[in-house]
Amino acid sequence: MNGGKDAFATEVGGLQTLAQSSDKITLVKARGSLVWDDKGREYIDCTAQAWSNNLGANDPRVVEAAIAQLRDMTHIRPNFESLPRRKLVAKLQEISPGNLNHVGFALHGSLAGEMAMKLAFKNRPGAQNLIVLQDGYHGRSLATLGASWPHPNNPFLPIQPRFTRVPHPYPYRSRLGMDPEVEVQLCLGLLEDTITKGVDGPVAAVMMEPIQGNGGHIEFPRSYYKGVREICDRLGVLLILDEVQTGFGRMGTMWAAEYYDVVPDIIVFGKGIGGGFPLAGVLADDRLTWFDEGEEALTFGNFPVSLAAGLATIEAIQMDNLCQKARAAGEYATERLLEMQKRRKLIGDVRCPGLMVSIELVTDREKKTPAQKESQEVYRRGVELGVLFGESRYAGLGNLIKVKPPLDIERPLLSRALDVLDEVLGAIEEDSK
Known part of the structure; x- marks a missing residue:
């Protein structure tokens, strides 16, 4: 895909001499579901830049909101209220599930996760785990x-x-070939035993991703989510859902909590809310005691430019019906991948929902042997053909390929990305004969 390459090469020509020598691609421009490197090469971005551009990259509505805020004020210390913060808090309260009306902000998901941990321990005095x-x-x-x-x-x-750490269900690799629901009950029993007998002292919270992102894109049977919620309620333990990757439409709903019909005590959010700007935070049940002064404050935690961009992003997600579009695009991608699985022996499992789409690659379907080297090769060859696929874990430790572009990706681009994936898998399988 090199349409417009000549014109773009002129634009970025001066940047080429600045690019450092590296195996990494040097990206210089993004629009919607496309990115370009310093040599003018165009790529379909099936990573949405670490799953952050749920709304296509550089959406004008988000950019203009950020620029408008830049003109007014770039920094406001957390001791003060701000209009961007007040407006975004109101919007998050409007779309949050249940009674998750306490809102706190950070600039990336890791610190938002730590905020959730701190809040859990504050609300479970004496807890040590x-x-x-x-x-x-x-x-x-x-x-x-x-x-x-x-x-x-x-x-x-x-x-x-x-x-x-406690075990969880893994439907594709269930223990001893167990029925998935049997494994769910086993894992729930192990969770309860760990809370009551497996640790010294009380437990503040159970923290989990609705779908495990970097750890293997693992979705659990729906009964597991209900079971974890019931155990936490019965034993007086808080439930934290880390929705940094699943929030803001990626699942085909605004939140995974809605999709699985389980409301946690705390949601950790990030990535997709910022429209490309750094923004994360927590939503907490209003029954929980919020932080006292000095317990949770970051100098740039309420960065007004990101807050303005975040509000514009959520409004655009709603206006453009991106939850519905994510469902439709995910159904299309899943159907294509299931058909592909019949022809490509490397595909062991196909996973969704929404545009949380991935395939687990194996070298042997019977033994389910992880195809780690082949996964790296899929990424490498995809780059050569103009598509950036996502991977699992790092340092070659994973065996997943992820297809998680912006939620508003145009169908021809998504179709082209899947065509490339099919071509690459076929070539790798042919080379291994």
């Missing part, structure tokens, strides 16, 4: 890195907080 799921991912700050799936050769263990 926080439980997370195996394969969960909550960020790369000091605390959230410790709450995420084990990182090999982690040099920060001596100063990291410790979290208790």
